[in-house]
Amino acid sequence: MGLVNDFEAIPDHGLSWLEASGEHSDIVLSTRVRIARNLQGYAFGPRARVNDREAVLKQFKHSVERSDVLRGGALLEMPKVPERMRRILHERRLVTRDLLGEAGDDPAHGTAVHFSRREPVSVMVNEEDHLRVQSLLSGLRLHEAWDIVDRLDEELGRELPFAYHPEFGFLTSCPTNVGSGLRASVFMHLPGLVETREITAALKGITELGLTFRGLFGEGSDVVGSFFQISNQTTLGRTEEDLVDHLDRVVRKLIRDEAKARQVLIRDASAETEDKVWRAYGTLRYARLLSFDELMGFLAPVRMGMSLKLLPGLRVYSLNKMMVFTQLAHLEQAAGRELSIEESDAHRAAYVRRVLATEGEVSPSDDESRGDDQSAQP
Amino acid sequence: MMGDMTCGSCGSTDAVVHLTQIVNDEMSTHHLCEKCAAEKGLESAPQMQEQPLLDVLSKMTQESVAERDWGNDECSFCAMTYKDFKKTGRLGCPHCYETFGTALPALLRRIHGGSKHVGKVYLSPDPSASEMERRLEELRRRLERAVQTEDFERAAEIRDQINTLEPV
Numbered sequence: 001m002g003l004v005n006d007f008e009a010i011p012d013h014g015l016s017w018l019e020a021s022g023e024h025s026d027i028v029l030s031t032r033v034r035i036a037r038n039l040q041g042y043a044f045g046p047r048a049r050v051n052d053r054e055a056v057l058k059q060f061k062h063s064v065e066r067s068d069v070l071r072g073g074a075l076l077e078m079p080k081v082p083e084r085m086r087r088i089l090h091e092r093r094l095v096t097r098d099l100l101g102e103a104g105d106d107p108a109h110g111t112a113v114h115f116s117r118r119e120p121v122s123v124m125v126n127e128e129d130h131l132r133v134q135s136l137l138s139g140l141r142l143h144e145a146w147d148i149v150d151r152l153d154e155e156l157g158r159e160l161p162f163a164y165h166p167e168f169g170f171l172t173s174c175p176t177n178v179g180s181g182l183r184a185s186v187f188m189h190l191p192g193l194v195e196t197r198e199i200t201a202a203l204k205g206i207t208e209l210g211l212t213f214r215g216l217f218g219e220g221s222d223v224v225g226s227f228f229q230i231s232n233q234t235t236l237g238r239t240e241e242d243l244v245d246h247l248d249r250v251v252r253k254l255i256r257d258e259a260k261a262r263q264v265l266i267r268d269a270s271a272e273t274e275d276k277v278w279r280a281y282g283t284l285r286y287a288r289l290l291s292f293d294e295l296m297g298f299l300a301p302v303r304m305g306m307s308l309k310l311l312p313g314l315r316v317y318s319l320n321k322m323m324v325f326t327q328l329a330h331l332e333q334a335a336g337r338e339l340s341i342e343e344s345d346a347h348r349a350a351y352v353r354r355v356l357a358t359e360g361e362v363s364p365s366d367d368e369s370r371g372d373d374q375s376a377q378p
Numbered sequence: 379m380m381g382d383m384t385c386g387s388c389g390s391t392d393a394v395v396h397l398t399q400i401v402n403d404e405m406s407t408h409h410l411c412e413k414c415a416a417e418k419g420l421e422s423a424p425q426m427q428e429q430p431l432l433d434v435l436s437k438m439t440q441e442s443v444a445e446r447d448w449g450n451d452e453c454s455f456c457a458m459t460y461k462d463f464k465k466t467g468r469l470g471c472p473h474c475y476e477t478f479g480t481a482l483p484a485l486l487r488r489i490h491g492g493s494k495h496v497g498k499v500y501l502s503p504d505p506s507a508s509e510m511e512r513r514l515e516e517l518r519r520r521l522e523r524a525v526q527t528e529d530f531e532r533a534a535e536i537r538d539q540i541n542t543l544e545p546v
Contacts, residue, residue: 043456043471128468147532153498154539162500163472166512168482169495171472175482176431176489178475180497210491237492241523 007088009074010115014094017120018324020316022139026307027255029187029227029320032093033145033244034134035153036172036181038163044173045098045128053110053126060125063159064114069121069152075114078107087329089113093136098127121148123156128173129181131156140255142184142248146240169236179236184244185214186251191226191304192261193254195273202257203228206250210234225296230254266308277305285356289342290349295326314360326351431467434488453477501543514543 007013017030038044039059042052057077064070078086078099086107089095094113101107112125124132133152135145156162163171169179177183193199203213212233215224230251232243265273280301284290290298299319306314324330326348332339335347385392452459454477458470469475475482483493499516501509517540524533 038472040472044469046466046468047456047458047470150498157500161502164500164502165472165475165495166509167494168475168486169497170500171469171475173468174431175467175469175486178486179490179495182497234490234492236486236490236495239497239519241520 007085010094011117011120014089014092014115015324017093017136017138018317018320019138020320022137022141024255025139025316026303027189027258028140028251029189030093030136030138031141031145031184031186032134032136033142033149033182033184034132035149035183036129036170036177037131037133037153037156037160038171038173039130040161040163042130045126045130046173048110048126048130050109053108056130057110057112057125059160060112060114060123060131063156066159067152067155069116069119069155070114070123073114073116073118075112078111078113079109081107084329084332088333091327091329092324094122095124096127096132099124116152119148119152121152123152129177131160140186140248140251142186142244142251146182146184146244150240177235180238180240180243182235182240182243183231184247185229185231186247188228188230188251188254188258189226189300189303190228190254190258191300192258192265194226194300195265196261198257198261199226202254206230206254207233209246209250211247211250224293225300227296227300262304262308266310273308274305274310276301277308277310281305281311281356284352286353287349289345290326290352291345292326292328292348295322295348295352299323311360314356318355318359322352322355431489434485435464435467437488451477510543514540517543 020026020029022028022031039056042048042056048056061075064073064075076089078095078101081089086095086100090097090100094115099107099111099113101111108126110126113122114125115122119135120137121133121135124134133149133156135148137145165171170181172178172181190199190202193202206213210233212231214229214231215227230247232247235243238246280298284295284298284302299322302311302314303316303319305311306316306319325334328339328344331344331347331351334351335343339347384390450459453470453474455473456470458474458477460478460481463469463474463478469478486493499509499513501513505513517536521533521536521540524530524536
């Protein structure tokens with residue numbers, strides 16, 4: 001299994017969630033389902049000592065050899081992974097910040113991530129919980145993701161002594177995860193609801209339904225570009241299937257509301273909406289400096305414009321890619337060196353211009369004819 | 379571009395929030411100044427939620443119920459105390475769930491609305507008869523669901539699992 005030092009070993013380089021292949025992929029970028037599992041006899045992540053972590057990793061490695069899903073996959077031991085590659089893994093949403101270690105420090109001893117070659121599923125080892133099994137898929141595919149995680153959980157459960165309590169269920173470091181240990185989350189783009197100011201009521205509604213929302217990069221991150229992660233807040237007292245079904249129903253309702261808001265915007269405020277979309281497109285197409293937040297801000301109307309067919313020729317995949325490859329570690333990897341903030345803004349803008357020029361050129365004639373149509377209207 | 383706009387509520391000339399409302403599929407636009415918009419509870423960016431667990435913990439402490447229930451117990455496996463837990467919001471090890479077993483249900487109900495696990499049943503390598511029964515119950519429930527959702531591949535797998543557990 002040896003040391004893995006590049007992305008060749010990871011199926012699809014860990015990017016298949018970007019491919020915009022799943023259901024409703026213009027509104028739902030991706031679906032993630034993860035479960036937390038711990039082993040009996042060792043302190044949880046935050047209190048685990050070096051030999052605890054080593055023992056947990058050793059037991060996990062042993063179970064890999066007996067798992068059809070994991071055998072032959074790629075195991076990355078975080079302390080052995082070069083620093084930039086660790087940050088790239090994080091930017092691709094494949095490992096949590098916990099696994100990166102404190103800034104300037106190496107990741108904690110025994111931390112690792114294992115990617116299956118057979119299924120879109122991975123296992124983080126020695127995170128806050130001993131094991132975090134996660135499946136990250138493109139589009140809205142909650143049941144499929146749960147199914148993949150569930151099957152691997154069955155395999156691992158046959159080999160590993162999970163910490164389980166008949167009353168409290170699967171025991172976790174944080175009591176907010178106990179029981180099923182399941183967190184299902186859907187990464188949504190809701191610019192229509194933000195633009196029509198319905199978002200506050202919508203998000204209030206979901207919190208009353210036992211769900212929660214976060215920004216782009218999970219816990220504590222800001223909401224930028226109208227991107228939200230919607231997930232279950234509670235893990236105890238309902239079956240895994242109920243939790244997944246419930247989230248699925250609420251997300252489908254949000255999708256319908258978002259689609260409706262977009263239709264209303266384009267029908268009743270077509271000039272303003274088109275103006276916003278084209279201005280954002282123009283900025284991304286020609287800007288020379290872009291911060292990441294700025295990019296996300298402009299990407300929101302462009303993404304909506306593409307979904308409303310105002311920007312023919314653009315694909316969801318190109319826009320998804322822009323969100324990942326414009327982050328600092330990815331830009332540094334492409335440049336082959338460290339970048340200052342100013343440099344990264346320039347590299348980011350150059351990358352965006354290139355993608356739009358080669359993958360999403362919107363022909364000026366389309367634009368002109370649109371303008372004519374508009375002026376012909378009363 | 380948009381020039382100075384009059385706030386539709388108070389009449390000041392610095393309307394900055396342009397509210398688009400949809401009622402019965404019809405859209406109307408209102409212009410409001412920052413102050414009036416805030417009064418109407420309108421924000422352009424939704425506020426992030428606080429970390430609910432630490433919130434719950436601090437509330438419970440205020441009610442001083444927690445201190446009494448949790449007591450001065452120390453986990454015999456990892457030496458975790460309630461004080462440590464309150465600081466980090468993380469328990470130390472699986473054994474903590476036994477140590478703080480009497481105080482936990484109240485906290486779990488506050489967080490989850492329930493304190494009893496009803497999901498997957500883990501079968502230890504050397505399961506007791508009651509564990510086996512719970513596991514079988516769970517598998518039968520899941521089998522029924524797989525059949526309902528016409529996931530016949532999954533149903534067949536679960537049926538195999540049931541067969542290996544059920545006494546012949």
